[in-house]
Amino acid sequence: MSYISLSDQDKKEMLARIGVSSLEDLFCCIPDDLRLKTDLRLPQPLTEPELTGHFEAIGLKNKQDAFISFLGAGAYRHHIPYIVDYLSSRGEFVSPYTPYQPEVSQGTLQVIFEYQTLICQLTGLEISNASLYEGATAAAEAVLMAWRLKGKPKVLVAGSLHPQYREVIRTYTKNLGIQVEEVGYDAKGEVDGEAIKSQLDGETSAVVCQSPNFLGAVENLERLAEAAHAKQALFVVIVAEAASLGLLRSPGSAGADIVAGEAQSFGLPLSFGGPYLGFMSCRKEYVRQFPGRIAGQTKDTNGKRGFVLTLSTREQHIRREKATSNICTNQALCALRATIFLETMGHVGMRELAYQNVQKANYALERLTAIKGVRKKFGAPIFNEFVLEFEGGYKKVAEHLLPQGVIGGLDLGPYYPGLKDCALFCVTEIHSRADIDRLAGLVAEVKR
Amino acid sequence: MNAEPLIFELSGATKKSFALPPLDVPEKKDALKDLPVREAIPGFPQVSEIEVVRHFTRLSQANFCIDTSFYPLGSCTMKYNPKINEKVAAMAPFSGVHPLTPPGLVQGNLEILKTLEEFLAEITGMDAVTLQPNAGAHGELVGMMLIRACLEGRGDPRKFVLIPDSAHGTNPSSAHICGYTVREVKSNDRGTIDLESLDREMTADVAALMVTNPNTLGVFEWDIRKIGEIVHARGGLLYMDGANMNALVGKFRPGDMGVDVIHLNLHKTFSTPHGGGGPGCGPVAVKKHLEPYLPVPVVERGPSGYRLDFERPRTIGRVRSFFGNFLVMVRALAYIRTLGAAGLKEAAEIAVLNSNYIRKSLEGVYHLKYASPTLHECVFSDKLQKEHGILNIDIAKRLIDFGLHPPTMSFPLIVPGALMIEPTETESRRDLDQFIETMKAIAREAVESPDVLKSAPHFSPVKRLDETTAARNPVLRWEEPKE
Numbered sequence: 001m002s003y004i005s006l007s008d009q010d011k012k013e014m015l016a017r018i019g020v021s022s023l024e025d026l027f028c029c030i031p032d033d034l035r036l037k038t039d040l041r042l043p044q045p046l047t048e049p050e051l052t053g054h055f056e057a058i059g060l061k062n063k064q065d066a067f068i069s070f071l072g073a074g075a076y077r078h079h080i081p082y083i084v085d086y087l088s089s090r091g092e093f094v095s096p097y098t099p100y101q102p103e104v105s106q107g108t109l110q111v112i113f114e115y116q117t118l119i120c121q122l123t124g125l126e127i128s129n130a131s132l133y134e135g136a137t138a139a140a141e142a143v144l145m146a147w148r149l150k151g152k153p154k155v156l157v158a159g160s161l162h163p164q165y166r167e168v169i170r171t172y173t174k175n176l177g178i179q180v181e182e183v184g185y186d187a188k189g190e191v192d193g194e195a196i197k198s199q200l201d202g203e204t205s206a207v208v209c210q211s212p213n214f215l216g217a218v219e220n221l222e223r224l225a226e227a228a229h230a231k232q233a234l235f236v237v238i239v240a241e242a243a244s245l246g247l248l249r250s251p252g253s254a255g256a257d258i259v260a261g262e263a264q265s266f267g268l269p270l271s272f273g274g275p276y277l278g279f280m281s282c283r284k285e286y287v288r289q290f291p292g293r294i295a296g297q298t299k300d301t302n303g304k305r306g307f308v309l310t311l312s313t314r315e316q317h318i319r320r321e322k323a324t325s326n327i328c329t330n331q332a333l334c335a336l337r338a339t340i341f342l343e344t345m346g347h348v349g350m351r352e353l354a355y356q357n358v359q360k361a362n363y364a365l366e367r368l369t370a371i372k373g374v375r376k377k378f379g380a381p382i383f384n385e386f387v388l389e390f391e392g393g394y395k396k397v398a399e400h401l402l403p404q405g406v407i408g409g410l411d412l413g414p415y416y417p418g419l420k421d422c423a424l425f426c427v428t429e430i431h432s433r434a435d436i437d438r439l440a441g442l443v444a445e446v447k448r
Numbered sequence: 449m450n451a452e453p454l455i456f457e458l459s460g461a462t463k464k465s466f467a468l469p470p471l472d473v474p475e476k477k478d479a480l481k482d483l484p485v486r487e488a489i490p491g492f493p494q495v496s497e498i499e500v501v502r503h504f505t506r507l508s509q510a511n512f513c514i515d516t517s518f519y520p521l522g523s524c525t526m527k528y529n530p531k532i533n534e535k536v537a538a539m540a541p542f543s544g545v546h547p548l549t550p551p552g553l554v555q556g557n558l559e560i561l562k563t564l565e566e567f568l569a570e571i572t573g574m575d576a577v578t579l580q581p582n583a584g585a586h587g588e589l590v591g592m593m594l595i596r597a598c599l600e601g602r603g604d605p606r607k608f609v610l611i612p613d614s615a616h617g618t619n620p621s622s623a624h625i626c627g628y629t630v631r632e633v634k635s636n637d638r639g640t641i642d643l644e645s646l647d648r649e650m651t652a653d654v655a656a657l658m659v660t661n662p663n664t665l666g667v668f669e670w671d672i673r674k675i676g677e678i679v680h681a682r683g684g685l686l687y688m689d690g691a692n693m694n695a696l697v698g699k700f701r702p703g704d705m706g707v708d709v710i711h712l713n714l715h716k717t718f719s720t721p722h723g724g725g726g727p728g729c730g731p732v733a734v735k736k737h738l739e740p741y742l743p744v745p746v747v748e749r750g751p752s753g754y755r756l757d758f759e760r761p762r763t764i765g766r767v768r769s770f771f772g773n774f775l776v777m778v779r780a781l782a783y784i785r786t787l788g789a790a791g792l793k794e795a796a797e798i799a800v801l802n803s804n805y806i807r808k809s810l811e812g813v814y815h816l817k818y819a820s821p822t823l824h825e826c827v828f829s830d831k832l833q834k835e836h837g838i839l840n841i842d843i844a845k846r847l848i849d850f851g852l853h854p855p856t857m858s859f860p861l862i863v864p865g866a867l868m869i870e871p872t873e874t875e876s877r878r879d880l881d882q883f884i885e886t887m888k889a890i891a892r893e894a895v896e897s898p899d900v901l902k903s904a905p906h907f908s909p910v911k912r913l914d915e916t917t918a919a920r921n922p923v924l925r926w927e928e929p930k931e
Contacts, residue, residue, distance in 0.1 A: 001786045001787070001791070002787070002791055002794065003527070003528050003530060003719075003787075003795075003873070003874050004794060004795070004798050004873055004874065005874060005875060005876035005877070005879075006798060006801075006802075006876065006877055007877075010876075010877040011798075011801065013877075014801055014802075014805045014877070015801070017805060017808055017809065018801075018804045018805060018808045019808070023797045023798075023800075023801060026797070026800045026801060026804055026823075027699055027797075027800065027823075028821070029667070029668045029670065029820070029821040029822075029823065030668050030670075030699065030700055031670060031673075034672070034673065034700060034704070034705055035699060035700060036698060036699055036700055036701055036704075039698070039789040039790065039793070040570055040571060040697075040698055040789040040792065040793070041570055041789070042567060042570060042571075042784065042788055042789040042792070043785065043788065044788055045785070045786060045787055045788030045790070045791055046785050046786055046788075048532050048786075051532060051536065051782060051785055051786055052532070052535070052536065054785065055536045055539060055542075055778075055782065056539070058541075058556040058559060058560060059539050059540070059541030059542065059556055060541070060556065061555045061556030061559060062541040062542075062545060062553065062554050062555065062556040062557055063552075063553045063554075063555075064541075064545055064546070064549045064553040064554060065540060065541060065544065067553070069546055069549070071546045071548045071549065073548055074769055074770075075546055075547050075548065075770070077546070079468060081466045083497065083500060083501060085538075086501075087500075087501065087504040087505070087508075089534065090504075090505070090508045091513055091514070091515030091516070092508035092509065092511040092513045092515065092516065093504075093508050093511065093513075093723070093724055094513070094515075094529065094534075094721045094723055094724075095513040095514035095515045095526075095529050095721055095722065096511050096512060096513040096514070096519070096722065096724050097519075097521055097524050097526060097722040097724065097725060098722075098724070098725035099724065099725070100521070100856070100857075101512070101844065101845075101848065101853065101854050102910070102913050102915075103845065103848055103905050103908040103909070103910055103911070103912065103913065104510075104511065104512035104848050104853065104905075104908055104909075105510075105511055105512065105724075106452075106507070106510035106511070106909050106910055107507035107508050107509065107510040107511035108511055108724040108725070110452060110454070110507055110510075111504075111507060111724075113454070113924075113925070113926070114454060114455055114456075114926070116924055116925050117454075117456065117491075117925040117926040118492070118493075120925045121489050121490060121491055121492050122489060122492075126925075127924045127925065128924070128925065130725070131726070133582035133583065133586065133726075133727075133768060134582065134768055134769055135769055136766070136768050136769040137582065137586070137767075137768050144625075162769070164766055164769045164770070165769065167765055167766035168765070168766050168767060168768060168769070170765055171593070171743075171764055171765035171766055171767055172625070174765075175593070175596060175605075175625075175626050175627035176625070176627055177627075218483055218484065220484070221484070245489075246489070247480075247483070247485060247486065248483060248484055248485065248486060249484040249485065249486045250486060250489075253486075254484070262769070269543040269544060270543070270544060270545055270546045270547065271542070271543050271545070271774055271775045272542065272545045272546075272547050272554065272557050272770070272771065272774040272775075273547030273769065273770025273771045273772070273774055274547075274582075274727070274768075274769075274770060274771070274772055274773040274774050274775070274776075275582075275726075275727035275773040275774075275775060275776060276769070287922070293725065294922075294924055295924070296918040296919070296922050296923055296924050297918070297923040297924075298913050298914045298915065298917055298918035298923075299913070299914055299917070300910040300911040300912060300913050300914070301903075301911040301912050301914075302911050304451055304910055304911070305451045306451075306910040306913045307913075308913050308915050308918050310915065310918040310919050310922060310924075311919055311922060312919075313919075315617075316585070316617040316618050316620075316621035317616075317617040317618075317859070318617070319617070319621075320617045320620040320621060320630070321620035321621055321623065321624035321629075321630045322624075323617070323621045323624075325621070325625075326585045326586075326588065326589055326618050326621035326622040326624075326625055327583075327585055327586075328583065328584065328585045328616075328617075328618050329583040329584060329585070329713075329715065329722075329725060329726045329727075329728040330583070330725055330726045330727075331582075331723075331725075331726040331727045332723050332724035332725035332726045332727075333721070333723030333724060333726065333727060334723075334726070334727055336723075336724065340500065340504060342492075342493075343455050343493050343495060343500050343503075344465060344466050344497065344500050345465060345466050346459075346463070346465035346466070346492070346493060346494035346495065347488060347489050347492035347493070347494055348465060348494060349465045349466045349467075349468070350489070350492070352468055353468060355471075355480075356468060356471050358479050358480065358483070359471055359473055359475060359476060359479055360471075360473055362476050362479045363473035363474065363476065366476075381482035381483045383483075402550070407546075407549060407550070407553075410548055429468055429469075432472060433472045433473045436473070
């Protein structure tokens with residue numbers, strides 16, 4: 001199979017016009033002794049039917065599709081209205097690039113403008129960018145932005161922030177002299193307020209917390225915002241489960257200065273971890289330090305409304321090493337899916353979706369904690385995830401579930417030494433009552 | 449054409465939208481009691497399904513794209529995106545899998561990761577690959593972190609990174625975020641790295657040279673081996689920005705001549721869709737001595753199947769959540785499997801043929817600052833048209849009237865008024881000729897009727913947009929009209 005559109009005659013005539021006799025002559029600008037003289041060692045090419053069969057065979061080596069899964073932890077399965085796939089697969093959205101030429105990119109640009117508006121509405125902040133890569137790098141970008149704004153060396157990061165996000169923050173900050181200090185969680189599973197107060201000082205640029213946090217707890221954000229602002233630090237809220245924004249009070253209205261996170265829940269399939277959708281919003285006054293592309297509204301020479309990429313003097317192609325971020329290509333097609341998803345759901349659908357998550361998670365929590373030896377670990381209110389502690393450890397529970405076609409929660413032992421018998425369960429609107437009952441029934445069978 | 453309304457302007461609070469199945473568990477009345485619940489989402493839209501469908505369909509029609517138009521956006525490699533790869537990526541075993549699923553249940557996905565790593569190592573001539581970076585710029589950042597970690601391992605990370613003045617802006621920005629100070633290396637009159645300048649700048653406190661090859665002019669760095677020797681002799685490492693690797697696949701392997709680290713753009717060289725600006729994927733390939741520093745997790749093939757290795761003491765750490773933009777990787781793997789070695793090489797050859805055909809046909813009509821031979825792209829400028837008051841932007845906007853996407857404008861910075869043209873291998877002779885003839889016609893218009901160019905485009909959904917006001921008085925979101 002080839003995607004070349006030239007005939008042999010075309011090639012011959014084109015070479016003649018250029019004035020060379022062969023394709024190889026076009027490569028004479030590479031020193032001859034550096035040119036590859038043999039074929040790359042790659043498998044024989046496949047036709048379309050062979051290719052499809054090949055990937056179907058690889059797909060069969062995955063065994064997860066017969067399973068019910070209760071994994072969340074930064075990647076969530078939600079209903080995706082069919083029109084999200086239908087509309088986002090249009091070639092006019094899939095095959096252009098960054099809208100550098102606004103006159104022929106109004107589709108992409110208006111979508112970004114609507115996306116930015118939706119993110120602002122959901123997070124309760126004034127401005128949003130056009131997207132970032134995914135949740136963990138969005139969190140790291142938020143930390144770097146806060147550090148540039150405040151110029152102080154220390155950043156306090158909640159230990160209940162997604163462990164992978166914390167790792168990425170460490171990777172991003174370690175070469176820049178930023179000190180990342182972690183703050184523990186309390187018995188309720190919330191950020192330890194006393195620890196925040198004692199660790200916060202005049203050298204702190206930001207306090208970074210996740211809500212709902214990695215342990216499932218919905219944080220009291222006002223309390224944390226007050227603590228951060230009392231020491232002139234910025235309050236950064238990370239949201240890894242964006243569906244929660246349909247129901248919970250917005251971080252912006254609770255005092256967040258920057259909100260960043262993962263919006264995979266807005267119409268993106270699980271996809272084994274990517275592509276996902278990083279988002280970020282902030283207060284208007286911080287726009288000069290905001291990373292990433294931004295679309296803005298303007299008028300054309302006839303006075304008609306139109307949209308352009310704007311404020312690009314923050315960006316790498318203008319500012320080079322002085323840019324607010326090195327990001328160039330981001331996640332436009334994922335942001336399109338999120339926009340279609342949110343506009344299709346509407347405010348009624350978003351609230352209902354979030355409400356069902358709370359209801360089903362609470363139902364599952366009640367069913368599971370009714371089992372002897374299974375205990376709710378933390379007392380804080382939850383959205384769609386919760387931590388359970390299993391007498392005798394979680395490993396044998398997981399091992400009992402798996403052969404029965406159930407993937408239980410995430411074993412927290414490897415992430416938190418203090419939670420070695422605990423697992424994080426996620427229940428969304430996808431799970432039927434029968435799924436949840438089946439999980440509870442199987443957990444009850446485990447001998448303790 | 450009327451402006452497409454914003455969705456918020458179509459909203460009606462009691463309109464019916466998507467319906468979820470009814471709640472099938474006993475409703476717990478006090479479930480929200482302790483939660484900080486919001487009243488409403490101010491201004492959030494509520495519209496019917498057909499309104500959404502028409503809205504996005506009409507918006508899509510306001511875009512130029514590869515599927516409808518020639519799109520010679522230089523340095524972006526806007527080649528055809530094979531449709532079958534979309535179908536493969538959408539297959540349930542790939543798109544429906546949670547990333548924390550136990551590895552024993554996702555051996556197929558891990559095989560995809562490992563296989564693609566091995567193919568990219570073969571194509572670049574490198575020893576090991578990480579697929580995790582999300583895009584080219586992210587690959588640069590990861591690549592520079594690897595270099596820093598390696599040099600720290602030797603006892604001194606050093607202070608500076610050298611970058612040619614022709615480089616993409618992400619290069620200096622990525623080096624900076626990695627804690628390095630950037631020093632510029634001048635280009636010579638052939639448009640390549642000036643060896644004397646390199647020799648002078650490559651001091652003992654320089655960590656690396658970042659070189660794009662072929663560079664942003666489409667010119668191959670003839671002295672690449674010598675360049676590598678200079679950098680290595682002084683204890684530095686050679687980073688290659690592989691954004692233009694599409695010109696070289698099957699013809700030249702960076703790993704065979706001194707490159708220590710290279711990133712690739714799957715959304716360029718390996719045909720995955722650009723999506724209006726992402727998602728991309730920017731794998732980084734390294735030589736053996738940098739392998740211990742690769743980000744975690746690393747996929748390993750063992751006797752009992754594939755597994756994920758997190759225990760790597762010298763790793764730079766994690767660079768994103770999970771494993772990267774997996775579905776982009778699936779598409780790239782499908783592309784490599786479809787083309788095979790011969791097809792990939794042919795793609796590079798025809799990309800170079802198409803570019804040189806355009807270059808030869810437009811030489812003399814537009815000014816070419818550098819006479820050096822070029823590979824997959826060529827950079828003209830507006831120098832000749834400027835005499836008639838016409839700038840590159842006018843030429844670009846006039847192309848739109850003929851249904852053609854403009855080239856990249858005003859980059860690289862070493863060519864004032866640049867028009868950077870990259871046709872890619874997938875274009876037909878007819879499309880190439882149409883572009884060439886249109887460019888010639890526009891050059892004539894520049895002399896005969898410059899006003900037509902100044903006021904272009906005339907046939908687009910909107911006319912030229914006021915970008916100055918957009919930046920001066922930013923309106924970055926829709927606001928509910930005040931009563």
